[in-house]
Amino acid sequence: MIVYSNKRFLVVDDFSDFRSSVKAMLTQMGAQHIDVAASGAEAIALCGKTRYDIILHDYNLGDGKNGQQVLEELHQRKLIGPHCIFVMVTAESSQAMVMAALEYEPDAYLTKPFNRASLQQRLDRLVERKQVLAPILDALAAGNQAGVLAACDTLLANQPRLAPLCQRYRANALAALGRDAELQTLLQAIIDERPLPWALVMLAGHLLERGHLDRAEALYEQGISQFPMLPTLYDGLARAKQVRGEQLKAQVFLEQAVKISPNNPQRQAELGRLARANQDPDRAVRAFRQAVNLGRHSAFRDPEHHLSLADSLCAQAGDSAPGPKVLLEIRQTMDDLNSSWRDNDALAARGELLQATALQRAGKTADAAQMAKNAAERLANMEDFFAADTALQVAAQLRALGQEAQADQVLSSCAEIYGDDPKVMAGIAEQTSDPDILRGGDQAMELNRQGMQLYQGKQFPQALEAFRNALALQPRNISYALNTAQSLLRLLLSAPDPALREECLDCLQRVRNMPPGDPRFERYNKLREKAESL
Amino acid sequence: MSDAPEEQSLDFSTVIASTVHDMKNSLGLLMQSYGQLVERLPANEHDSTERGVIEYEFLRLNGMLVQMLGLYKLGVNQLPLRPSYLELEEFLEDQLARHHDILRSRHIEGTYEVDEFGLMGFFDAELVGSVVGNVINNAIRYTRSAIHLRAAMDGDQLVITISDDGSGYPPAMLENQSDYILGINMSTGSTGLGLYFGQRIAELHQRNGNSGHIALSNGGALGGGEFRIWLP
Numbered sequence: 001m002i003v004y005s006n007k008r009f010l011v012v013d014d015f016s017d018f019r020s021s022v023k024a025m026l027t028q029m030g031a032q033h034i035d036v037a038a039s040g041a042e043a044i045a046l047c048g049k050t051r052y053d054i055i056l057h058d059y060n061l062g063d064g065k066n067g068q069q070v071l072e073e074l075h076q077r078k079l080i081g082p083h084c085i086f087v088m089v090t091a092e093s094s095q096a097m098v099m100a101a102l103e104y105e106p107d108a109y110l111t112k113p114f115n116r117a118s119l120q121q122r123l124d125r126l127v128e129r130k131q132v133l134a135p136i137l138d139a140l141a142a143g144n145q146a147g148v149l150a151a152c153d154t155l156l157a158n159q160p161r162l163a164p165l166c167q168r169y170r171a172n173a174l175a176a177l178g179r180d181a182e183l184q185t186l187l188q189a190i191i192d193e194r195p196l197p198w199a200l201v202m203l204a205g206h207l208l209e210r211g212h213l214d215r216a217e218a219l220y221e222q223g224i225s226q227f228p229m230l231p232t233l234y235d236g237l238a239r240a241k242q243v244r245g246e247q248l249k250a251q252v253f254l255e256q257a258v259k260i261s262p263n264n265p266q267r268q269a270e271l272g273r274l275a276r277a278n279q280d281p282d283r284a285v286r287a288f289r290q291a292v293n294l295g296r297h298s299a300f301r302d303p304e305h306h307l308s309l310a311d312s313l314c315a316q317a318g319d320s321a322p323g324p325k326v327l328l329e330i331r332q333t334m335d336d337l338n339s340s341w342r343d344n345d346a347l348a349a350r351g352e353l354l355q356a357t358a359l360q361r362a363g364k365t366a367d368a369a370q371m372a373k374n375a376a377e378r379l380a381n382m383e384d385f386f387a388a389d390t391a392l393q394v395a396a397q398l399r400a401l402g403q404e405a406q407a408d409q410v411l412s413s414c415a416e417i418y419g420d421d422p423k424v425m426a427g428i429a430e431q432t433s434d435p436d437i438l439r440g441g442d443q444a445m446e447l448n449r450q451g452m453q454l455y456q457g458k459q460f461p462q463a464l465e466a467f468r469n470a471l472a473l474q475p476r477n478i479s480y481a482l483n484t485a486q487s488l489l490r491l492l493l494s495a496p497d498p499a500l501r502e503e504c505l506d507c508l509q510r511v512r513n514m515p516p517g518d519p520r521f522e523r524y525n526k527l528r529e530k531a532e533s534l
Numbered sequence: 535m536s537d538a539p540e541e542q543s544l545d546f547s548t549v550i551a552s553t554v555h556d557m558k559n560s561l562g563l564l565m566q567s568y569g570q571l572v573e574r575l576p577a578n579e580h581d582s583t584e585r586g587v588i589e590y591e592f593l594r595l596n597g598m599l600v601q602m603l604g605l606y607k608l609g610v611n612q613l614p615l616r617p618s619y620l621e622l623e624e625f626l627e628d629q630l631a632r633h634h635d636i637l638r639s640r641h642i643e644g645t646y647e648v649d650e651f652g653l654m655g656f657f658d659a660e661l662v663g664s665v666v667g668n669v670i671n672n673a674i675r676y677t678r679s680a681i682h683l684r685a686a687m688d689g690d691q692l693v694i695t696i697s698d699d700g701s702g703y704p705p706a707m708l709e710n711q712s713d714y715i716l717g718i719n720m721s722t723g724s725t726g727l728g729l730y731f732g733q734r735i736a737e738l739h740q741r742n743g744n745s746g747h748i749a750l751s752n753g754g755a756l757g758g759g760e761f762r763i764w765l766p
Contacts, residue, residue: 115634
């Protein structure tokens with residue numbers, strides 16, 4: 001007999017009749033703490049205040065977030081832990097939610113209508129299951145992956161029949177620990193026994209990441225023949241084709257995935273990017289429009305979707321001048337961008353440049369010039385900086401709009417910040433032949449090279465000197481700052497020194513605003529954690 | 535900035551399907567409101583005959599609508615199979631729980647047994663559940679006093695059996711069951727359609743070149759009709 005009197009319940013449905021009917025059922029089962037919410041936003045707010053044991057969430061809430069989006073956001077914001085039971089209530093085992101994301105699956109689906117006996121039977125089982133798995137869930141909640149594996153082993157030694165319940169936890173733990181060989185063996189064994197969709201997708205993705213394209217593709221194709229309605233499989237095939245450089249085929253597969261599951265903003269945006277690269281602006285516009293609309297309530301909301309939509313709209317007009325309808329949509333999209341991400345100069349400037357470009361092509365020269373001037377002023381006063389490819393794009397736009405000085409300024413900042421990357425320098429060279437910009441970083445780069453050699457030769461004090469000098473020449477360069485910080489840390493580990501520690505933290509402080517998605521962010525975090533712990 | 539939905543050719547079956555979808559939602563609301571109304575009735579009114587009829591017909595209608603939607607999705611190849619490992623005890627208990635009220639009000643005893651302790655199956659609980667649910671619904675109509683569910687292994691296939699103690703399926707139906715199952719003869723309306731649906735769902739489950747199937751017989755555990763579904 002499961003006791004529900006000490007469990008905290010949350011019932012989410014937009015129909016008040018349904019909420020009260022479920023509440024009545026739960027009360028009959030002995031529940032005493034039952035909160036209700038009418039919308040996803042309300043549910044998320046409540047989860048921020050209370051740790052619920054059991055959440056019954058309607059999938060389709062009318063306007064606003066749907067159940068899957070709420071579940072994703074709750075996971076991302078860590079508002080529910082592994083012990084929480086999340087039941088998705090649906091009107092039918094419906095098409096639109098066909099595994100919107102395999103990553104965040106609810107613990108169970110419950111189809112409306114249901115009676116108290118069904119609800120109780122289902123909840124009894126779920127609670128029992130979580131109780132059995134408690135040692136695994138405890139380790140998972142503590143972020144202890146090795147503990148998850150140990151708990152799985154203990155559990156299976158006593159009750160081998162629980163194997164199907166443990167496999168996924170085991171696989172995720174092996175993946176988190178980077179134990180690739182064991183993970184592959186486990187997944188292959190699972191698939192050989194039964195083609196479990198999650199195991200198929202995980203193994204194929206794993207192989208794809210490690211460059212085993214043929215095997216990954218074969219797995220995806222095998223999966224599609226068995227589960228033709230699983231969009232993740234088409235996503236995977238599209239990624240494999242992209243790695244092979246077959247962009248057109250990739251787009252075809254991604255379109256299939258979108259057709260099956262049109263409600264995922266990230267997938268729509270990915271399709272938009274491919275279509276844009278494939279010179280298919282019509283498709284790109286439609287995909288980015290969907291990405292913007294769907295993203296409105298999603299944890300995966302991304303300003304790049306807005307900017308890409310505006311850019312694709314402009315490209316859609318081709319050689320002809322964009323009409324008033326197109327200009328209007330671009331302006332509305334950028335207004336929406338600015339009101340969704342307030343006080344963000346980098347985004348606002350990029351929006352203005354896109355609008356200026358469109359206006360110029362529509363022959364509205366004066367408006368375009370004003371808009372470009374606004375953007376240039378914003379950029380001149382901006383504290384943080386773009387990612388390298390964005391910076392190159394912005395510089396090109398500025399130049400095309402007659403803002404030569406600001407374009408050079410952006411290129412010169414770009415050279416200072418990313419100049420140690422030859423690819424970035426090649427990109428800069430395509431836009432300017434100014435020796436000050438192109439050669440200005442040579443000396444610092446040479447110092448950095450020497451520093452790395454010295455560091456590898458374990459001559460840490462000398463390496464530090466070289467990096468310091470490089471950084472002094474180019475104070476905004478991310479690599480030089482990180483290299484200096486790392487050398488300082490190295491010295492600090494053998495002999496504590498408050499002044500050096502201060503300098504190290506200062507180096508890290510300089511690059512804390514590196515653009516999101518920069519591959520060096522991980523390294524920055526590790527260095528900072530270490531430095532702060534000293 | 536709204537975008538028109540992806541272009542789709544609008545055919546008659548799509549229109550029907552979307553109407554059925556609405557009907558199902560509407561029925562769901564109706565059932566819920568009815569449930570709340572009943573809660574407010576005095577206790578001695580709770581087990582009235584009419585209530586049994588209403589609830590039974592609710593379930594029957596719902597089952598038929600689910601089936602129609604399922605058939606439509608099969609037709610356009612949109613019925614996703616979402617198999618997972620399940621404990622059979624849990625699955626059978628759930629099937630009976632769905633019919634708990636109606637079984638009680640009709641004084642039908644619902645029981646289940648699982649051949650071996652902790653027997654696990656690998657199938658789509660939602661789809662197979664809708665097949666089993668429809669069979670239970672049908673059995674409620676024709677049984678005298680009991681319905682029995684059983685799960686067992688038949689070689690390496692799982693077989694789920696639903697038996698009753700009624701007078702069994704009509705001989706003509708047993709003789710021509712393959713016609714119903716293959717969808718050749720659907721003249722008996724919902725029953726024929728139900729068998730066709732059951733067979734299609736069973737067939738979706740495949741393993742090592744074997745696919746699932748269904749069969750009808752009389753006699754069985756309780757002496758009445760018996761429906762079996764095999765899942766590889």
